[in-house]
């Protein structure tokens with residue numbers, strides 16, 4: 001059922017009681033829309049006429065979405081470089097592979113860089129994806145320098161005349177400043193070879209408001225250009241994409257909906273808002 005159906009049907013049925021309003025507000029908060037946003041919608045709903053509610057809510061929601069471009073950067077005259085960042089377990093490596101799969105379907109030539117050198121298993125995971133998708137993976141040794149892997153990957157991408165360079169990075173947050181310094185260094189060495197065009201922050205949608213708080217922490221330190229919302233197939237709630245865009249100002253560029261390479265799509269914000277508001 002569309003997230004806002006309850007609100008709309010209550011209003012159409014006459015004046016909601018204060019218990020009704022509370023119940024509606026609670027259901028919005030439970031959908032991960034966020035407490036402030038939910039209160040705003042309730043205030044709006046109390047103000048407008050019943051037959052204008054759908055239109056008013058849709059307009060408000062659309063206004064909360066980021067206005068930054070949602071399409072992936074593309075520089076046909078040179079390599080387009082994408083850095084994939086985020087906390088461990090959010091789905092960085094899987095999303096990097098999914099992005100490769102999507103770009104391959106558009107006949108793009110890609111090089112993958114395994115700049116999460118913290119665990120051997122993380123390197124192998126990306127190499128396995130590279131074999132499966134038939135894309136070269138530049139990797140170093142476990143516990144090696146991620147920046148040097150990123151540099152080698154950029155150099156190979158340039159030498160090969162690749163269209164896209166996608167760099168998977170580490171996400172352990174035990175020391176935040178350590179991770180941010182590492183990401184900064186990865187970025188700087190790549191930029192000795194070619195510009196970094198996208199920094200995509202991967203957020204696990206099932207972590208709800210915590211995921212949003214985590215994203216804000218990242219954004220303070222890294223120049224993020226867009227978001228990948230993963231695990232939208234799981235227990236993620238409908239309001240999360242709206243809440244995170246309003247909170248961060250960043251566009252959700254892609255959503256992940258499973259563990260397979262094809263479980264990935266560009267985020268369609270119009271369809272999303274329609275899905276929330278049309279029963």
Ligand SMILES: Nc1nc2c(ncn2[C@@H]2O[C@H](COP(=O)(O)OP(=O)(O)O)[C@@H](O)[C@H]2O)c(=O)[nH]1
Pocket residue numbers: 086087088089090091092093094095171202230231232233234255256257258259263
């Ligand atoms: N259901 C589901 N699982 C996902 C999705 N994206 C990633 N995963 C799973 O989440 C786990 C962590 O993913 P991984 O890419 O290794 O995360 P990383 O530590 O950020 O690199 C793996 O088991 C993935 O298969 C998604 O969109 N949906």
Ligand SMILES: [Mg+2]
Pocket residue numbers: 092093094116122168
């Ligand atoms: Mg990983």
